[in-house]
Amino acid sequence: MTDVATLWEGLGVPLVRLLSSLSLGLLVANVIESLNWTRGVARLAAPLVQLGHLRDVAGASFSLAFFSSVASNSLLAESYERGDLSRRELMFANLFNSLPAYLTHLPTLFFMTWTVLGWPAVVYVGLTLAAAAMRTVLTLLCGRVMLPPLPEGCVTCRLDEHGEVSRGTALQRAWRMFRRRFPRLLLFTIPTYVVMYMLQITGGFASAQDWLAEHVHWLGFLRPEALGIVVLHLAAEFGAALSAASAVLNTGALSEREIVLALLVGNVLSTPMRAFRHQFPAYAGYFKPALALNLVLANQVLRALSIICVGCAYYLVSA
Template sequence: MELDLSWPVLWNGLFWPLIRLTFFISVGLLVGNLIESLQWTRYAAKLADPLARRARLKDVSAASFTMAFFSGITANTMLSEAHEKDIISDRELILSNLFNSLPTYFLHLPTIFFIAAPFIGAAAATYVGLTAFAAVIRTMAIVFAGKFLLPPLTEGCLPCRLKEMEEKRDTRSALLKTWKRFKKRLPKVLYLTCPIYTMFFVLKQLGLFAWLESFMAGGAGLFTFLPPEALSIVAFHMAAEFTAGLAVASALIADTALTQTQVILALMLGNVLSSPVRAFRHQFPYYAGIFRPRMAFKLILYNQLLRCLTIALVGAAYALIAA
């Protein structure tokens, strides 16, 4: 397959997405640095204190959990800054990133629901509810794992110790510190993000990701517990996008070829099979700009493994209950 380097393709597929990505990463860096400079992380951490305390996570991880409800980039920036300063270890960074599964999902939940509802009606609420429940399980699993994988918190690093916040803060110096750190960090982010995003654009143009998704879609026939009509939802979900799978599901529901349960199971299966490739394609460029590339790869890998496992478990439980 030849590269299409025409201006519309370059603008829509590379330059404009890269401009948007750079803008949001810049905003995330600024906000994250400002929050840390003003020491607002302690206030934010207080909201997630009960969970973080049980997971043996420090205050910056608890604050990142709270911020993930509003901005995933800001939440990850806070973790990256703490990791570079050796405030949190590699293990705690990974667990903290996985800990944010719930707020990260809820950040996108309204969009997912309002896209799905016009296509599959009442089934959208069930599908979104099941995937949200899987996100809750992921976060609870990390809380449980933290009790065994992380050392007990010492008195000096318990979440939400607010003593230092009683001191008067110099807003001007905090702003100057934020801007100085931003100017130092942003070039490093762009140095990694731009070439990686460009590489992924070229690979997409060469058809690598389309081939991977088609290859995985070809294996949909292995799942004989679903009728052939439902497998078409899985195939379209993987070979195209989430909306394509919803469109097929809508047509099959209208034709009464499938039950609501079968449609939901097909969408969940498509979710499990298609997400890893898409997550790596879309997330790695910006993750590699925030974290070290090796750590970025590990974070995406662990996130997808845990995500696929929990969605598969919830889907299997739903199939047994609905049978």
């Protein structure tokens, strides 16, 4: 009976708390996403387009990307097919959308990580947001140097083509999204948390530490508990890595700083998997395969480099 009580206190209670927090965070995030809360920020596109010597269609795509990646990529693809955009301009326009593409998923990322990790979630989301902003700013600076100046176009005209979403419609859409995502949340979270708990109490992480010291010198700044988060980031969805991070954080096996660094490393190392598992199939629906591959590679390489930059800065500042 004592063993059952210990198991419930050590595994059952934290797991129930974790699932409740993840579910609430996911539902709230879906509501916010469905309300298109970032739409007003899109009006910043006009001066940014002028700064980066981009065409008005790039600014319109940037605006649409705040609430619809489908509309954004479709607009770029149609403009490229008509010859309104050169291949180089298409590349810059696509990279320009890094920030709005990130902001579209920011509510889900933040509320899911905040309800589980607390302060480390603020740091992690802030760093990845800074990386996304860095990519957009770098694109503008390179565009200003590599593209000729263009006359001002009408960027905000495209916004009028997309009406506001009513509150009732947003709630219905959010509930549909929640019901679709919730089973996947359970599928990854429960077994991941159980495995991490068992590794913690059976000394599995201690064995991993010995192996890590001998074979993975370049990740020597990460402890084995953190390495588990990285591996799950590579092998599964972000929710699995998040579950692992919650488990080791609750047991005190890792500090908040180590949690953030592990999530950043996993984010970078999962770049190839993310590119070919998620982004390439989507881009192949808009562009020819060779062009889609080039766009995906440019996006993911720039993404990985930007996260490495903010990660190194955080590592040095927080040391």
